[in-house]
Amino acid sequence: MLLTIDVGNTQTVLGLLDGEEVVGHWRLTTNPEQTEDELRISLHTMLDVDGFAWESITGVAVSSVVPALTHMFREVGSSVTSAPVVIVGPGTRTGMPILIDNPREVGADRIANAVAARSRYGTPVVVVDFGTSTNFDVVSVDGEYLGGVISPGLHISTNALISGTAALRRVEYVPPRSPIGKGTVEAIQSGALYGHAGLVDGIMERVAAELGGDVTRVATGGLASTIVPHCSSVSTIDEFLTLEGLRRIYELNTI
Secondary structure, three states: OEEEEEEOOOEEEEEEEEOOEEEEEEEEEOOOOOOHHHHHHHHHHHHHHOOOOHHHOOEEEEEEOOHHHHHHHHHHHHHHOOOOEEEOOOOOOOOOOEOOOOHHHOOHHHHHHHHHHHHHHOOOEEEEEEOOEEEEEEEOOOOOEEEEEEEEOHHHHHHHHHHOOOOOOOOOOOOOOOOOOOOHHHHHHHHHHHHHHHHHHHHHHHHHHHHOOOOEEEEEOOOHHHHHHHOOOOOEEOOOHHHHHHHHHHHHHHO
């Protein structure tokens, strides 16, 4: 089985794939301060608790936007299996032309999303990934990575509001009774949920207009199920899109 690891700024998402099927899925807090031994113990425990044998892993694919952890996951992956450990980055085969000014700048997770979306949904396609930042990645009708958009994520935006004010406080990300908040909590909820949904719709429509024609829109990331129900421009959620992209990139680099 293939262990896929997507190291984000806030969370690290891991998936265990048997062929194309995701048979195990976990989220860990990303901690650049942890040691290699701590990481190995965490992975061992995670697999053991859910009944997966460490020895069943036959390969590892990693995308990471945290440089301090990239090498560590490579070392831990190499201790798991004698099969290749593929780290998505410059020089990795993706099968996708990267048509931006400096291809080395693109986050590995964004390339994985684009690769998976092109395969699963056809082209042109736009992926919106709800994580620490809210990222939009654009694939042309010819299957090329054209670039994208990076905006502050829901948590970052709300945390900035709370930390920059004296009287406002954290709230649950649930819809208020009305878009017009009848109190401070509901007002913040309305601004957070509907404001971020409006950001997504506004950017998505501009990107789609730039592409022209019919454009498939796909959402992924930990906050997708929170925001997408309030969006008018995207309705499809693919929870394991990044993991699927890692699987495809792994195969391109090992088969």
